[in-house]
Structures are given as structure tokens and as C-alpha cells.
Amino acid sequence: MSFDEIINRRGTYSTQWDYIEDRFGEGTKDLTPFSISDTDFKSPQPILDAILQRTGHGIFGYSRWNHDDYKNSIQKWYQTRYKTTIEKDWIVYSPSVIYSISTLLERLIGLGGKVMTHTPRYDGFTKILKPFNLYEVELKEDEDGVYRTDFFKIEDGFKDGVKIFLLCNPENPTGKIWSYFELEKLIGLCEKYDVILLSDDIHMDIARKEVTPILKINSKRCVIVSSASKTFNTPALGGSYALIPMQEIRDIFIEHIKERDSVASPTIFGVISTITAYNSCGEWVDELNKYLTKSCEYVVNELDGYKGLKVKIPEATYLMWIDFKDTNIKLEDLKRALIEVGKVAVMSGENYGDSYKLRLNIGCPLEKVKIGVEGIKRSVEKLCK
Numbered sequence: 001m002s003f004d005e006i007i008n009r010r011g012t013y014s015t016q017w018d019y020i021e022d023r024f025g026e027g028t029k030d031l032t033p034f035s036i037s038d039t040d041f042k043s044p045q046p047i048l049d050a051i052l053q054r055t056g057h058g059i060f061g062y063s064r065w066n067h068d069d070y071k072n073s074i075q076k077w078y079q080t081r082y083k084t085t086i087e088k089d090w091i092v093y094s095p096s097v098i099y100s101i102s103t104l105l106e107r108l109i110g111l112g113g114k115v116m117t118h119t120p121r122y123d124g125f126t127k128i129l130k131p132f133n134l135y136e137v138e139l140k141e142d143e144d145g146v147y148r149t150d151f152f153k154i155e156d157g158f159k160d161g162v163k164i165f166l167l168c169n170p171e172n173p174t175g176k177i178w179s180y181f182e183l184e185k186l187i188g189l190c191e192k193y194d195v196i197l198l199s200d201d202i203h204m205d206i207a208r209k210e211v212t213p214i215l216k217i218n219s220k221r222c223v224i225v226s227s228a229s230k231t232f233n234t235p236a237l238g239g240s241y242a243l244i245p246m247q248e249i250r251d252i253f254i255e256h257i258k259e260r261d262s263v264a265s266p267t268i269f270g271v272i273s274t275i276t277a278y279n280s281c282g283e284w285v286d287e288l289n290k291y292l293t294k295s296c297e298y299v300v301n302e303l304d305g306y307k308g309l310k311v312k313i314p315e316a317t318y319l320m321w322i323d324f325k326d327t328n329i330k331l332e333d334l335k336r337a338l339i340e341v342g343k344v345a346v347m348s349g350e351n352y353g354d355s356y357k358l359r360l361n362i363g364c365p366l367e368k369v370k371i372g373v374e375g376i377k378r379s380v381e382k383l384c385k
Helices: 045-057 068-082 097-109 123-128 151-159 180-193 247-260 268-280 282-303 331-342 366-384
Strands: 032-034 091-094 114-119 133-138 164-168 196-200 222-226 240-243 319-323 344-348 357-361
Touching: 032 357, 032 366, 045 268, 068 091, 068 268, 068 282, 091 097, 091 247, 097 114, 097 123, 097 164, 097 196, 097 222, 097 240, 097 247, 114 151, 133 151, 151 180, 164 180, 180 196, 282 319, 282 366, 331 344, 331 366, 344 366, 357 366
Parallel strands: 032 344, 114 133, 114 164, 164 196, 196 222
Antiparallel strands: 091 240, 222 240, 319 357, 344 357
């Protein structure tokens, strides 16, 4: 496949392309979007072939996920790409990663319970964390452009009764990958204070350095929630999975999705796409990462230092975290200029906890990335005159 291929997504009920006005207001539907974190790349051909073959069967009755084909593919992916052993019994299906997080939080600590997470953070976390007592730890960028956490503040929160730490590895929106040392230290604190480490690893495959799944370090205090959908651009097919080593927690989760919410029957295309992706599409991911790295380099070359903008290549994800603080431009002015002058729909960092940033989705052909970059340039230039 050529990642340069331009595919028209308008008219496909695409959240990113067809419903721009939901996020950017009336009259913005013709903007070029760089917002929702899916990509404009066609899924790998083996996935398309598998779906077409299954569609040809013509019967789409209730299906199952609890079988070797599904579980073996997940085990294989973690072993071959991350040298991480996943026991088959740990694997459980879930409709979505956010559903898994919300359910585990509610069942393990109850509404109003104490949970800790980092900021800036994925706005989907913010929405589901509203019913809980939230402790925030700020990720601060050091002189080398590396985001660091505050382990002293984390320990203080654990002493104050936090029982779940919600991690994102890699982080959305900063693109930070947690090092083995950092994870080892965080897990040690979780063990000391009887805290569950719940890690959203959905961005793990789009990375420019080594990613360490927490279950490679510890299987007593850790849970991973993830999906193949982010990597292979299949979120509309549905489905995700959780890796839960602790049987008591696993039983609680399975009982909840089967008996309380009745969402244990998966979409067959979600199951098939996961199996096919993890068994047959590793080389495609390697090529995707090479392409995205070149796009990151282009954005940095064009925008870093432009009128005071700062941007660097993120350690992971296809999300560029652009700092405009030194431009002295007000957020509301920039948001308006991006729409009216730049003609681009770019997410404001205020959605994630930093009002001096923009989040630019470059998961698209380079020609589209160039439209986004030029739109940002025009907007900033207009406001700096």
C-alpha cells in the first residue's frame, strides 16, 4: 500500500470529516480536519480481504470471542513485538477501551472513589473520570523536551487513599513513552500502597522508541486495556480487549459485561480484524511508522521556530503537540484564525489540559499534512502582524 494515497472520506459518516461542526461550530463543515485520532489510511489489505471473505458468507448471527484464534493472535503480537508473555486466561473482550476503564473504575473503587492520572491527558479520560475523586499529576517538560512525572506527588496521593492509577502508555496528547525504569518505580509504589495500575496502551504500536507493556514488569498489580483499532484504523469495526492477570478482578469484569451490561457478544468484524491484524500485518505497521516519522520531521522542519512556535517529534503516536506560548497569541484568537484564515480544524490543547498547545493529527497522507501546516502558518502570521 502507498500511504500517500488520497481517499475521499466525506459522505461515509466519518466523525472526523462529516461532523466537523460538532466540535468547531456551525459553518465549519468545509474545513480540512486534523482532529479525531483516527487516520486517513486504508486498513491493511489482509484485513480487507478477511472482511470481504466473511461478508460473502452472508450470515451475521451472534458471535464469540473466547476462543484460541482470538486469544492466540493477541498473545503472538505481545510476544513478537514486545517480548511480553501474556497468559491466555488474562485476555477478555470489551466493546471499547473507554468502556473497560469506566467499568473497572466503577467496580473496583466505586463512584466517588479516588483515582489518579496525569495531565495533560486524553479528553476521553476527563469525561469518564467526572464521577470519581480525581488526583492529578502534571507532566512537566524538561530542558531536553522530555516529559517527566512527579513521583513524590504520586506517593502523596497513594498515602491519601488513591486506589487506581490510570496511565496512558504512550501518552495522548504528549506522545511520551514511559521508560522501563519509570514504570518499575511506579509499579513499586503501587505495590507498596495496594494500588492498581490501569494502563491504556492503545497507542503502543505507533512508536519511535521501545515501548514496555506494564505486564512485562509485573502481573500482580497491573491491568492493560487496548485494541488493534488505533493502529490499523478499524475503530468503526468495534471491539477491544483487556489483559487482567488477577482472577478476582477478571471475574468481576466478565460478570459485569455479561450479566449487567449484556455486551459480551462481539462484532464479528472486530474479532476478525484483530486476528488478522495481529497475525499478518506486522510489516505494514513497520512501514506505517516509517511514513509517520517522515511526516513528523516535515512538521518540525516547517513549524518549529516559526513566529515563536515550538514542536518536536513525539516519542509515539501520530499526534503533534504544538506549543504557541511564545507567540503571545491568545487562544481564542488562534482558534478563530485557524478556522477563518487557515481553513483547518485543529484541536485546541485546552481540551487536554494545556491552553498553550495545539494537537495536530498527522495520521494522513503527507499532502494533507502540508495543508494543515500551511493553515497553521497563515493563521499565526495573520495574528503576528
